[in-house]
Structures are given as structure tokens and as C-alpha cells.
Amino acid sequence: MSPNESNGEPTSIEVQDSIPVIDYSLLTSGVANERSKVVQDIGKACEDWGCFMLVNHGIPETLIQEMMDLSDEFFNMTKEEKLEFEAHGVFDPIRCTSRLNLVNQNKDMLWRECLRLIVHPDFNCPKKPLGLSELASDYVKRTRAVAMELVKGVSESLGFEASYMNHELNLDASFQLLAINYYPSILEFDASLGLVQHTDHGLLTLLYENGVSGLEVLHNGKWVGIGSVPNAFFILSADHLEIFSNGKYKGKLHRTVMKDERKRITLVNTNGPSLDTIVGPSTRLVDGENRPPRFLPMKYSEYLECQTRLVTAGKHPFDEIRIHI
Numbered sequence: 001m002s003p004n005e006s007n008g009e010p011t012s013i014e015v016q017d018s019i020p021v022i023d024y025s026l027l028t029s030g031v032a033n034e035r036s037k038v039v040q041d042i043g044k045a046c047e048d049w050g051c052f053m054l055v056n057h058g059i060p061e062t063l064i065q066e067m068m069d070l071s072d073e074f075f076n077m078t079k080e081e082k083l084e085f086e087a088h089g090v091f092d093p094i095r096c097t098s099r100l101n102l103v104n105q106n107k108d109m110l111w112r113e114c115l116r117l118i119v120h121p122d123f124n125c126p127k128k129p130l131g132l133s134e135l136a137s138d139y140v141k142r143t144r145a146v147a148m149e150l151v152k153g154v155s156e157s158l159g160f161e162a163s164y165m166n167h168e169l170n171l172d173a174s175f176q177l178l179a180i181n182y183y184p185s186i187l188e189f190d191a192s193l194g195l196v197q198h199t200d201h202g203l204l205t206l207l208y209e210n211g212v213s214g215l216e217v218l219h220n221g222k223w224v225g226i227g228s229v230p231n232a233f234f235i236l237s238a239d240h241l242e243i244f245s246n247g248k249y250k251g252k253l254h255r256t257v258m259k260d261e262r263k264r265i266t267l268v269n270t271n272g273p274s275l276d277t278i279v280g281p282s283t284r285l286v287d288g289e290n291r292p293p294r295f296l297p298m299k300y301s302e303y304l305e306c307q308t309r310l311v312t313a314g315k316h317p318f319d320e321i322r323i324h325i
């Protein structure tokens, strides 16, 4: 099937030559040899690419479509209505950043609005538009379940038991964010830079887009565009997977460039440890001189504050915690 067709059957797709595709249903099928094969594939995808497409994830397309529609309605509210959720700090339960504020240190205009919600351990969401809160609550429960299954697979791919990362990083109280990004049409604003290059905090990011592509990842020194694949999540390995795996799996650098005349909406879930977890390289992956630690441990909440502080100066928290060997 071509990437642009969908007939409601489980998807089997060749994507952009080589961006790995992982079939989620094989991870949860209960068939041992299918699972060990897909665990291996996840490990390889994390190591070689730091990202992959996830198909057959089981989250209903209708739920995602409704999330897209209500998100669109949210951003179409008046500026005054959105002002109630104006951004103040990194731990605001609900934070809306308007494109008017978004000028980076190079004075690039960044045409993006973002609604950022803390959705776990506590769930937060605006009451407007009607129905968004109920829908988002269902959506993030499902994406968290998928993320946690993937983390189990990642844990096994590193040679650990499936529950090891959950236990070490206190994932029952996992800090989960839902960022809903809205990039207006380039016809509306004559600017194409949506989001400057960055890596995400947390372990794995789950990204879903409204059929309008724009995401690029840095792969082997080149920016590679990620085509829009129907009903697939795009999964990115993030900073705390790099730290915990002691550099084996890298946080993937990505950015958004708008080329399409249609507006782009993305649902982006970051999934981290609990806020009070001190994250460093797994003790099982570090030993004396052969495998020295590559990162200093840092509490996840401090990392988030540090990231916010450094990002305006164009720096990365790794500048503070990376151990140069």
C-alpha cells in the first residue's frame, strides 16, 4: 500500500526508504518469538535512527480525529479567551503560548501556537471548547499505555527485564505532557520556520500530525523530512533515554519547517520519569574504566527548569551534565 492510502486494514507501509517502522501489535500479541523480534527492531531503531514510525497501535482514528478538530477549535478562540492560559512557568498545569511571543534568539519569527498540558500524574485541561477535556483525558491514557509498553520493549532491548525501567524511573508516577502545536498556513503568515531544532526531555515522544508534514530529523548529518503516514505515530527517542542508556540511544534532534499551504496541527506527548526521580546512567550499564558514566545525575524536575533557562541562550542541558571522557 502506498503511504497515502488507508483502507482501514492494519497498515503495512514502506516509509521514506529507511525510517524504521515498528508494528505495535507484535509487541502485545503474546507470541514470544514475535515479541523478541520486535524488541530487537526497537533497539536497532533507537540505536541507528533515534526514531521510528509506529503502526497498528490500536488507538482509534476517530478519537485522534476528534482531538484534532477540538484542538483546531481551541486555537480559533479569541486572543482574549486564550489569555486565561497565558504561559508563566515550566510547571504551569496549562500553558498556552501565542505566536506573537515567539521570536527566538536569532530574531527568527516562529509561527507556532502551543497549548501545553500536564496530564499525568494529575490531569489538566481547559474546559473550553466543550468536550476537549474528556476527549484529551481518554487520549492521553491511551498514549501513555502505548508509551509504557514501548518502554518495556526498550528496557528488554537494552538487555534488562521488561519492568526494569519502570521500576528505576518510577514510571507509575510518570510526568506526561501533551503539547498541541498549531502552525498556521504559510499563506496566512509568510514564514516557514515552525520550531527550531531541539531534542525532547523524557524517554520517548509520541507525535501525531494532522496529515500535513513538516517534521525533519537530523540523520547522518542531514535533515530528513518525515512524510505524513496515515494513522501512524512518529516516535522519537529523547534526552532521558540517552542519559539512562549511558549514550547508547541518543535523544533525536528534530525541527519543524512549514512548506505546506495547509495548517499543521500536531499532538505531541512527552513521557518522562516521575518529577522527583534522579536520572543518571543505569548502574547496570556503567562499570569502572571500561564503561564510565557519560552523564551526571540530575533530578528530572531540575532538568526541566534547567532546559527552560538554557534554551533562551541557545544551550542544551547536556552542556551542564555531560561528562567529557
Ligand code: OGA
Pocket: 179, 181, 195, 200, 214, 215, 254, 255, 256, 266, 268
Ligand atoms: C515538540 C515538537 C514538532 C511538531 O512539540 O516538541 O517537536 O512538528 N513538535 O509539532
Ligand code: NI
Pocket: 198, 199, 200, 254
Ligand atoms: Ni520536540
